[in-house]
Amino acid sequence: MLWILVAIVALVLIWAITAYNGLVRIRQRVKNAWSQIDVQLKRRYDLIPNLVETCKGYMKHEREVLENVTKARAQAIEVKGGAAEQAKAENALTQTLRSLFAVAENYPQLKANENMLKLQEELTTTENRIAFARQHYNDQVMKLNTKTEVFPTNLIASAFGFAKKDFFEVELDAEREPVKVSF
Amino acid sequence: MYQEISRNKRNSFLLVIVFVAGVIGLGYILGEAAGFGPIAVVGAFLFAVIFALTGYFKGDKIVLAVSRAKPARREEYPQLYNVTEELTIASGLPMPALYVIPDDNAANAFATGRDPAHSSIAVTTALLNSLDRAELQGVLAHELSHVGDYDILFATLIGVLVGTVAMLSDFFLRYMFWTGGGRRRSRSSSSSGGGGGQGIIMAVAIILAILAPLFALIIQLAVSRQREYLADANAALMTRYPEGLASALEKISRNPGEMKAANRATEHLYIVSPIKNLRDREQKKKSLFSTHPPVADRIRRLREMAGEGGQLAATA
Numbered sequence: 001m002l003w004i005l006v007a008i009v010a011l012v013l014i015w016a017i018t019a020y021n022g023l024v025r026i027r028q029r030v031k032n033a034w035s036q037i038d039v040q041l042k043r044r045y046d047l048i049p050n051l052v053e054t055c056k057g058y059m060k061h062e063r064e065v066l067e068n069v070t071k072a073r074a075q076a077i078e079v080k081g082g083a084a085e086q087a088k089a090e091n092a093l094t095q096t097l098r099s100l101f102a103v104a105e106n107y108p109q110l111k112a113n114e115n116m117l118k119l120q121e122e123l124t125t126t127e128n129r130i131a132f133a134r135q136h137y138n139d140q141v142m143k144l145n146t147k148t149e150v151f152p153t154n155l156i157a158s159a160f161g162f163a164k165k166d167f168f169e170v171e172l173d174a175e176r177e178p179v180k181v182s183f
Numbered sequence: 184m185y186q187e188i189s190r191n192k193r194n195s196f197l198l199v200i201v202f203v204a205g206v207i208g209l210g211y212i213l214g215e216a217a218g219f220g221p222i223a224v225v226g227a228f229l230f231a232v233i234f235a236l237t238g239y240f241k242g243d244k245i246v247l248a249v250s251r252a253k254p255a256r257r258e259e260y261p262q263l264y265n266v267t268e269e270l271t272i273a274s275g276l277p278m279p280a281l282y283v284i285p286d287d288n289a290a291n292a293f294a295t296g297r298d299p300a301h302s303s304i305a306v307t308t309a310l311l312n313s314l315d316r317a318e319l320q321g322v323l324a325h326e327l328s329h330v331g332d333y334d335i336l337f338a339t340l341i342g343v344l345v346g347t348v349a350m351l352s353d354f355f356l357r358y359m360f361w362t363g364g365g366r367r368r369s370r371s372s373s374s375s376g377g378g379g380g381q382g383i384i385m386a387v388a389i390i391l392a393i394l395a396p397l398f399a400l401i402i403q404l405a406v407s408r409q410r411e412y413l414a415d416a417n418a419a420l421m422t423r424y425p426e427g428l429a430s431a432l433e434k435i436s437r438n439p440g441e442m443k444a445a446n447r448a449t450e451h452l453y454i455v456s457p458i459k460n461l462r463d464r465e466q467k468k469k470s471l472f473s474t475h476p477p478v479a480d481r482i483r484r485l486r487e488m489a490g491e492g493g494q495l496a497a498t499a
Contacts, residue, residue, distance in 0.1 A: 040272075121262060125265035128265075128320075133272050
């Protein structure tokens with residue numbers, strides 16, 4: 001009888017350890033996925049000054065559009081918070097970039113500028129990288145959140161303070177479309 | 184996914200065993216007939232093992248060389264590199280080596296290698312010229328799915344080992360032809376000697392002549408069409424944009440060009456069959472022996488996925 005009890009306790013312990021380690025692993029993956037997004041966001045921040053410089057030479061009347069991009073970039077860099085806040089700032093930056101490219105349509109010389117063409121490809125790839133990194137991050141967050149809620153892993157999760165994480169959400173329907181920065 | 188990986192590893196292992204056993208068997212027959220005894224078996228064993236190892240470690244290089252693929256330089260093909268890197272982020276796979284096949288007629292692509300860390304993707308220049316960014320992304324996602332599934336390991340081994348059998352049979356047939364001719368010419372001077380050897384070589388040539396098409400058949404059966412559907416589906420999941428690959432397949436299948444650098448041993452590696460009459464047949468109906476499913480059917484399945492796109496995007 002005693003042995004059965006010991007066996008049950010041992011089994012429960014083994015399960016608890018496995019569940020705990022599983023949670024740690026997935027939390028680590030979420031962290032890693034987040035840093036991947038971070039790398040790509042930085043890449044975008046780095047591209048913007050160059051883009052603004054290139055456009056400045058051609059755009060005489062739309063200074064406001066350029067200023068909006070610079071402002072949104074600064075705000076996005078400033079954000080110190082969770083994924084939800086960061087997502088909001090990044091979405092705003094994406095919007096300003098969209099209107100910049102829409103305005104650039106009116107400048108044939110700018111469109112033909114070699115530097116601009118390079119920047120355009122760089123920005124497209126960066127937007128895609130952000131989208132894919134976000135996709136990967138959200139997949140991992142979904143796994144973590146499911147684990148923290150599903151019985152019986154939720155017992156371990158609440159006992160050791162594994163919190164749910166925010167998704168990096170896309171606010172606008174337009175953003176669900178594949179990103180195309182084309183002229 | 185994990186089932187696919189272990190299935191491919193198991194199949195590759197079996198293929199190597201069958202290949203080695205087959206070559207030893209051939210060596211045994213040859214040795215017995217010619218009176219070399221066990222040395223022939225040892226020789227055959229060594230030959231088979233060296234070949235199998237070469238196939239495993241250098242198979243990708245062989246396939247790339249046969250296909251006349253050249254390493255793609257980043258400065259020359261920045262978009263190819265960018266799109267591939269984007270997809271490695273989406274899939275979590277390591278960056279494959281990129282190759283370009285200078286062929287302006289046929290839009291096509293394939294992946295090779297022994298595992299994701301040693302993988303290569305080759306695309307033709309026609310593919311780069313005719314597809315837009317989203318379509319290129321679809322094609323590369325399809326190829327990366329083959330990498331992630333270890334389809335590349337099995338497909339590359341099949342190509343190299345079966346290519347070897349074809350090469351051997353070619354060699355023996357030619358040898359028989361030349362020595363046969365030589366014997367005719369020298370018949371008057373000496374009619375004796377080498378008669379037994381000729382008989383054996385002829386027997387081997389006949390065996391190989393029978394084996395070669397049989398092996399070609401095995402390729403086509405083993406490289407199941409299901410893999411292509413699966414890679415398409417994985418590509419859609421990776422990009423969350425099935426239409427990209429669907430429209431790429433449409434463009435590729437409309438492209439009438441035939442690839443010069445593709446042959447029977449590498450045909451199954453490509454995203455759509457590079458050999459034109461095979462492709463025409465495949466488009467008409469699902470043949471038992473075709474390596475690729477009909478393109479129209481693949482496009483239809485992808486478009487159906489796009490219809491369910493709401494669910495795909497919701498998790499993005």
